[in-house]
Amino acid sequence: MIRRFLLPLIAGIAMVLPAAAQQASPVRLFLDCDRGCDRSYIRTEITLVDFVTERTAADVHLLITSERTGSGGSVYSLAFIGQRDFRALSDTLSYTSNGTNTDDERRRGLTTAIESGLVRYIARTPWASDMHITLVRDELTDQQEAEMTDQVDPWNYWVYSLSGGGNYRGEESSNSGQLRLNLSANRTTEEWKVRMSAFGRYNERNFDIGDDQTVTSIQRSGSVWLMAVKSMGQHWSAGGTVFLNSSSQDNTDASITVGPAIEYNVFPYAQSTRREFRFQYGFRYDFRDYEKITIFDVTSESLLRHSLEARLDVKQPWGELRLNSELSHLLTNFDRSLTDSYRFEIDGGAEIRIARGLSVDFGAGYQRIRDQLFLPLENISEEDILLGTRRLPTGYEFNVRFGFSYRFGSIYNNVVNPRFGF
Incomplete structure (x- = not known):
């Protein structure tokens, strides 16, 4: 009789304890980002919240969207949407990556922006008394500060790109090859958006159909595109x-x-x-x-x-x-x-x-x-x-x-x- 009573009780305690241990953080975050996010890296680096897989169970719904910039980078919009106890607290931050940033630099910058946006939520929890904010900034000389204040872009906002490549593959009865080339020049400001691009491609496929007969397929295409838009x-x-x-x-x-x-x-x-x-x-x-x-x-x-x-x-x-x-x-x-x-x-x-x-x-x-x-x-x-x-x-x-x-x-x-x- 005692065994029949204790076994369900022990099982119930075993189910409750892991759940309680897993809710160590006072803030639950639902990360909503389909493109441009390294989820594993973000979850590894940000340990001050609990990441949940269900939106309605989260205290904060983080919706991340992005757009391309004129320099080939991206502007990320981070919408922090408060839910449950934080439903009256929402905010939007932005993070901009350069076109020359590596994947690691981009994900580190985005993660830092996420951490910055979470501060105001952590500040309203019992963890606030244990939170310390540190701003790391290199000392600048007077000349460097003057250059940053009056910075001149030697490229005048123009960004150029050149890419190309090809491939060749074959087997006993067929082979194919392709060549491609892309050129672009872009300039983006608040007043003007200018796009210029050139593209070329050559594709050839050969098929041996027997009796010393070969079928050859050739496709070629090329284009030049110019666009100017005034705000x-x-x-x-x-x-x-x-x-x-x-x-x-x-x-x-x-x-x-x-x-x-x-x-x-x-x-x-x-x-x-x-x-x-x-x-x-x-x-x-x-x-x-x-x-x-x-x-x-x-x-x-x-x-x-x-x-x-x-x-x-x-x-x-x-x-x-x-x-x-x-x-x-x-x-x-x-x-x-x-x-x-x-x-x-x-x-x-x-x-x-x-x-x-x-x-x-x-x-x-x-x-x-x-x-x-x-x-x-x-x-x-x-x-x-x-x-x-x-x-x-x-x-x-x-x-x-x-x-x-x-x-x-x-x-x-x-x-x-x-x-x-x-």
Whole structure:
């Protein structure tokens, strides 16, 4: 009788004691960062909080979002959202990494910013009396302080990048190789945003189909893109683009696109890491020189088109929502009306936390295509169809995506164990 009574009691105590030991910190933190965060490093370095895997069980929900800077770095927005006893206490900090920072420098800087944001929460707990804040700062000479006050950028905010590479692989009956090259020059200030880039790629595949026959597939593409955008307040901007392109898949020997555009953001641009709802209208002139005669019996033509795009991005504690829609409408090629030629695209998706530990993600996209003026008149060979070297005629494209994630079990676990690489 005593044994039947003691065994459940001992089991209950064994379940309670680990839970109590694991809640040693007075602050529970839910880290919400999908990109650019080294979670293992952050959990190892920050020991003054308990990391939990369930948002609703946390005292502080830390939502981290990021955007690229003109120098190739990133600006991280750290939104500390108080919950439970801290629900009236929220704050937002930022951390900026340079384009030349290593991964280790970036993660150390982000971790320091997280620690700084947690101070005000720890200060309202019984641990406050044991907290000591130290500011480490190197002594600066008068000349160094003057240089920092009146710093001159010798590059005038310009950032340049050069990258390239290639690969080759083969087996007994096939081989393939690829070469690629990228160039870019960017300048970003509060008033102007300038982007210039050049890209080239060559891809060749060879297949031995027997009887001393070889099928060769060659794809080449290249482009040059220039864009300049002028800031016009917290909601408006205007700019223009120049785009030069060549693509064997699109039957285009050379093309150039030039035109202005204007954009309105419902929310201030300063809030773009958390939410943005942009509308952009553009008007463009296209000149195209085709490799082969098209289905409209031309080898080159000039086009006028206009387009309207709407884009919504929302990142909140409950999840993320994305929606993008664009209508591109051809007007004329100066020989005939093209008002029946257009392309409509819509794509959206969401990731939503439904309940404790349960989240779902889903999305879908659809394109109505009525502007394939570049299609060649001659029949496309079976080799081109199978290898995907030529664009096929189509009136639509669509895709559907979905998934889910369910996590259950212990939500209190700050242990990082890197053994066996997992």
